[in-house]
Amino acid sequence: MDFLTLKGICHTYFTKSSFTTALTDISLDVREGEFISFLGPSGCGKTTLLSIIAGLLKPTEGSVLLENKPVESKKNDIGYMLQQDYLFPWKTIEENILLGLKVNGRLTADSKAKTLHLLEKMSLGKVETSYPKQLSGGMRQRVALVRTLATEPKLLMLDEPFSALDYQTKLKLEDLVSSTLKSFKKTAILVTHDIGEAVAMSDRVFLLSPRPGKLHKTFFIPEEIRSMSPFNARSHPMFNELFQSIWKELESLEPE
Amino acid sequence: MSLNNDIKLLHNKYLTGLKREKKLVRFYQLLIFLLFFSSWEIASHHSWIDPLIFSSPSKIWDLLIIKILDGSLAVHLSFTLLETVLGFIIGTLSGTLLAAILWWSPILSKVLDPYLVILNAMPKVALGPILIVALGPTLTSIIAMGAIISVIITTIVVYTSFKEVDPNYLKVLQTFGATRSQCFKEAILPACFPTIISTLKVNVGLSWVGVIVGEFLVSSRGLGYMIIYGFQVFDFTLVLLSLLVIAVFATIMYQLVELLEKKLIKNGSA
Numbered sequence: 027m028d029f030l031t032l033k034g035i036c037h038t039y040f041t042k043s044s045f046t047t048a049l050t051d052i053s054l055d056v057r058e059g060e061f062i063s064f065l066g067p068s069g070c071g072k073t074t075l076l077s078i079i080a081g082l083l084k085p086t087e088g089s090v091l092l093e094n095k096p097v098e099s100k101k102n103d104i105g106y107m108l109q110q111d112y113l114f115p116w117k118t119i120e121e122n123i124l125l126g127l128k129v130n131g132r133l134t135a136d137s138k139a140k141t142l143h144l145l146e147k148m149s150l151g152k153v154e155t156s157y158p159k160q161l162s163g164g165m166r167q168r169v170a171l172v173r174t175l176a177t178e179p180k181l182l183m184l185d186e187p188f189s190a191l192d193y194q195t196k197l198k199l200e201d202l203v204s205s206t207l208k209s210f211k212k213t214a215i216l217v218t219h220d221i222g223e224a225v226a227m228s229d230r231v232f233l234l235s236p237r238p239g240k241l242h243k244t245f246f247i248p249e250e251i252r253s254m255s256p257f258n259a260r261s262h263p264m265f266n267e268l269f270q271s272i273w274k275e276l277e278s279l280e281p282e
Numbered sequence: 283m284s285l286n287n288d289i290k291l292l293h294n295k296y297l298t299g300l301k302r303e304k305k306l307v308r309f310y311q312l313l314i315f316l317l318f319f320s321s322w323e324i325a326s327h328h329s330w331i332d333p334l335i336f337s338s339p340s341k342i343w344d345l346l347i348i349k350i351l352d353g354s355l356a357v358h359l360s361f362t363l364l365e366t367v368l369g370f371i372i373g374t375l376s377g378t379l380l381a382a383i384l385w386w387s388p389i390l391s392k393v394l395d396p397y398l399v400i401l402n403a404m405p406k407v408a409l410g411p412i413l414i415v416a417l418g419p420t421l422t423s424i425i426a427m428g429a430i431i432s433v434i435i436t437t438i439v440v441y442t443s444f445k446e447v448d449p450n451y452l453k454v455l456q457t458f459g460a461t462r463s464q465c466f467k468e469a470i471l472p473a474c475f476p477t478i479i480s481t482l483k484v485n486v487g488l489s490w491v492g493v494i495v496g497e498f499l500v501s502s503r504g505l506g507y508m509i510i511y512g513f514q515v516f517d518f519t520l521v522l523l524s525l526l527v528i529a530v531f532a533t534i535m536y537q538l539v540e541l542l543e544k545k546l547i548k549n550g551s552a
Binding site for chain 1: 448450451453454455456457458459460464468469472473475547
């Protein structure tokens with residue numbers, strides 16, 4: 027039984043003067059604990075696809091099944107990390123990370139302690155009473171990760187979560203996110219336009235072609251790379267090979 | 283060692299510079315104040331300006347003492363203050379509430395849009411006579427004046443800022459399964475506190491306008507009544523006294539709003 031199933035997802039945006047088909051016929055299965063990536067040039071509907079999987083957007087056609095049931099955002103099965111941290115600037119870090127639990131009424135002394143412990147594990151032990159403004163970009167994105175994990179989602183969506191960070195912070199966070207997700211055995215979907223990031227972090231990479239977005243090709247990442255941390259994976263000889271073949275595929279998608 | 287001392291010296295110099303600038307600003311502020319009132323006094327004394335119309339600071343001061351001692355100023359002032367504060371609070375709260383309702387129902391906001399524009403364009407003080415006839419020449423109608431003058435503009439400004447909250451904050455909440463009222467409470471309202479506070483600042487001034495005009499019309503008590511009475515008996519000392527009292531108390535209200543701003547808006551920037 028597959029954990030997550032996408033069946034024939036199509037989505038069209040309507041405006042007054044026209045309509046744009048963002049996605050056509052996306053079907054795929056994800057196993058529990060798997061880390062997959064959607065890679066593609068801008069305008070291939072990656073974020074639309076994530077919103078549909080998260081149940082935030084109803085697809086024009088097709089269905090999304092999580093453990094054989096249609097997804098609902100109400101059920102907190104899904105955690106979503108955005109391009110920027112979107113920590114609430116008027117809340118302290120503690121209030122921010124407990125937001126999800128508070129919103130769905132699961133804030134107990136126990137869940138609170140668990141979340142604060144998670145914050146400590148991200149080496150952010152002493153910032154509970156600070157405001158987001160007082161933290162660096164990398165720290166803020168780590169807080170956002172804690173906030174997302176606090177509600178214990180079954181499936182994690184990562185919508186280019188590292189794109190706004192500097193390179194060094196990005197590499198460090200990739201390692202941290204990867205090891206955290208592995209230790210919690212979370213299923214994750216990453217959206218990115220960074221080939222290296224997709225190869226280093228995922229088990230499978232789906233290449234999407236643009237206008238309208240559809241699945242172009244799937245790359246299976248070999249076990250040798252998957253077992254390494256994203257940072258070490260980057261220096262593996264097979265990494266480069268994969269990088270090059272994905273690069274060529276992407277090039278072929280570019281309109282002349 | 284010497285470098286360290288140098289830096290300390292430079293820092294001290296910088297601090298004295300700041301202090302000197304502050305002193306200079308205060309000095310000129312005081313100078314303007316004194317120049318204004320003394321030239322007013324002198325000009326009036328030598329009849330360079332008509333003392334009947336422009337009165338003089340000393341006459342106003344004498345009248346102030348008289349009005350304080352006979353207790354009439356306190357009575358008028360307390361009425362006006364009560365009306366203004368209530369009008370201000372009712373206007374701002376109902377404006378914000380209306381904005382929340384509009385945010386809640388996009389259809390309603392589309393339906394009401396032209397009416398809001400018309401109501402906003404209309405000079406609200408023109409409603410004064412109708413209010414007084416409808417609600418009676420009482421405290422209620424004056425408070426209504428103070429409120430009505432600020433409610434529509436508050437609604438428009440606050441609603442606009444509700445709509446401009448970054449939708450990604452809502453997305454974060456929606457992925458947690460938040461209801462619309464939770465979204466409002468956790469994201470929309472706190473994100474708009476700065477805007478609400480700045481409308482409060484505008485509304486302080488507006489409510490005074492509404493209340494004073496209301497008192498002009500009702501003409502039974504309050505600072506607005508003192509002005510209109512002074513105008514009718516040609517006692518401009520009384521008019522100017524009322525004006526100065528209004529200026530002082532409007533400023534105090536404004537400062538209180540600023541104090542509230544510091545309390546409400548906390549994001550670690552202070």
